Amino acid sequence: MSAPDPDPLARERAHLAASRAALRAMREDVQALDIRDVTANWVNAAVLERQIEERIKALADLSGTPLFFGRLDYLHSTQEGQRFYIGRRHVHDADGDPMVIDWRAPVSQPFYRASKKDPQDVRLRRRFGYTGGDLTAYEDERLSDPGEEERTSRLLQAEIERPRVGPMRDIVATIQPEQDEIVRSGLSGTVCVQGGPGTGKTAVGLHRVAYLLYAHRERLARTGTLVIGPNRSFLHYIEQVLPALGELEVQQATVEDLVGAHVEVRGADDAATAVVKGDARMAEVLRRALRSHVSMPTEPVVVVRGSRRWRIPAYEVEEIVRELLARDMRYGAARDALPQRIAHAVLVRMEAAGEAPDDRVQDAVARNAAVKAAVKAIWPAVDPAKLVLRLLSDAAFLAAHADGVLSEDEQKTLLWARPPRGVKSAKWSAADAVLIDETADLVARTQSLGHVVLDEAQDLSPMQYRAVGRRCSTGSATVLGDLAQGTTPWATESWADALRHLGKGDALVEELTAGFRVPRDVIAYASRLLPHIAPGLAEVRSVRENPGSLEVRAVAGDERDEAVVAACRASLEREGSVGLIAADARVPELAGALRAAGLPFLAPGEETTAGARLTLVPASLAKGLEYDYVVLDEPAAVVDGEPDERTGLRRLYVALTRAVSGLKVLHTAPLPAQLDPR
Incomplete structure (x- = not known):
């Protein structure tokens, strides 16, 4: 010894x-x-x-x-x-x-x-x-x-419990056994991680990418990896995790970045319209509209080569077209195959006449003017943006292809009140860009990556899931989210549905319930909302006790801004970052109050400076962020800022769970009834 x-x-x-x-x-x-x-x-x-x-x-x-x-x-x-x-x-x-x-x-x-x-x-x-x-x-x-x-x-x-200052850091020294099992799961399978606030699901997803790059570096170097987040502020917050682990090649993007290459997004939809545009049924409407451009031939194709004329009758060309349609190929791939199939029919006749044509002859016939003219008439090229423009502008065209798929009211919801003149003048919305991306994939297959991490996945629409799924159709994915934090009108209620739209219906679903970030009193207070926003989800069991971490206080209306500033000033006396979270409509007023008090502050995603540890956060951008101390202004206003109560309560649940060390809730209006003890 x-x-x-x-x-x-x-x-x-x-x-x-x-x-x-x-x-x-x-x-x-x-x-x-x-x-x-x-x-x-x-x-x-x-x-x-x-x-x-x-x-x-x-x-x-x-x-x-x-x-x-x-x-x-x-x-x-x-x-x-x-x-x-x-x-x-x-x-x-x-x-x-x-x-x-x-x-x-x-x-x-x-x-x-x-x-x-x-x-x-x-x-x-x-x-x-x-x-x-x-x-x-x-x-x-x-x-x-x-x-x-x-x-x-x-x-x-x-x-x-180390204070949170600046961007998110890695958790490589603190990974827990249940997290490690997910991190080290294989490349071939897709994993979905359901995790409440503070369970480390985002960190687990990022560390899984780092692990996969270590274990399968050559393969992923060829096929690529991508991290998809909900917004730029979130991506900025997590962007240093992988470089700190020595991984510099992983790209980061939002769903809007993925589909935004087709058109410039300058408009916005109301909630009802966005829900219909994001519905998976739109994929069938688009498929029908695209295939409607294919028409059956009425004239034979006559190819002249030298002194010979080779005639392919209309019925035979129609058989070729119907066979290609039946194979359900990409529109563009089938269009490329059509001239070769017609040329092959010509070669069969040549061989029957005693000639011995080779592949060069078939290629030459496929390029023949008569064949090219026939293909253009039968299977014309389609611009995805123009097709979507027509669907949203032409009631008759939409009705013809949405029949039995969308109701009349849903069709009316989709139509533009004042159709634009063309693709460039249209004020496309984010949901429109997803429809165009779907159409583009129907025309030509989207390139697939080796692995994709999708964070805050609960907020995606079915059509957005399809857009992400196209980027990993031959690869795998790590899907991260919390059903209780779904705050979009189209937020998913079921991981089984979400994974089916993603094209990964056989994915393994894991649930993280041990919390390491949010103090026990804070998560218990926020969890009072769970029966109303996500019945059946397990509460997070926090390992952090932090006595005195929660303060809920009513203030007089004329003292509200002053009380918020005082709470921020008191929080800044402690080590670490401070987040002031408020309903979006309250942010301008609070910004003015902070400036008047001489308190420097940042917007989400801005770099921390020596003079500013306080971030003023609109509730709509709080998801995925964390601060040592949080001051939450007027919970009722956060709820009222959403189109319906359930979405508002989910937004409030997000805001209540951003604190790592302490939370102060200040309110003038009565607290939402759902926060009463059960």
């Missing part, structure tokens, strides 16, 4: 310093590469140069980010390297021996899953505490010691 280490903290600090030096050496080795030594081709040189630049970025040593956060000592391992330091990336010494193991490596898995009941051959698990980039503490769990009781890690708890 080895003697106790007289100064373990000093030894660990020495290993940290040596690991940082090794990482610097790894980076310097890459910087020293001369691409002229390996390639003379300028294209290959450009590609290699870009790869080198990305590798240099990935090997950057972030001074404020711990290089490793844990250590595993195995019980029965006898080979050299039985002690493993677990960190955000792999680091090796000059001989290639590992000094830090990537958290995604198989050998790191017991750091997250080993327990007293299942030690997984781990003798000791050590967690490290840091102040900035300096290693200042450690804590040991002797998992194989029957005399040591299992307990909550003090350092783990401190890391979870």
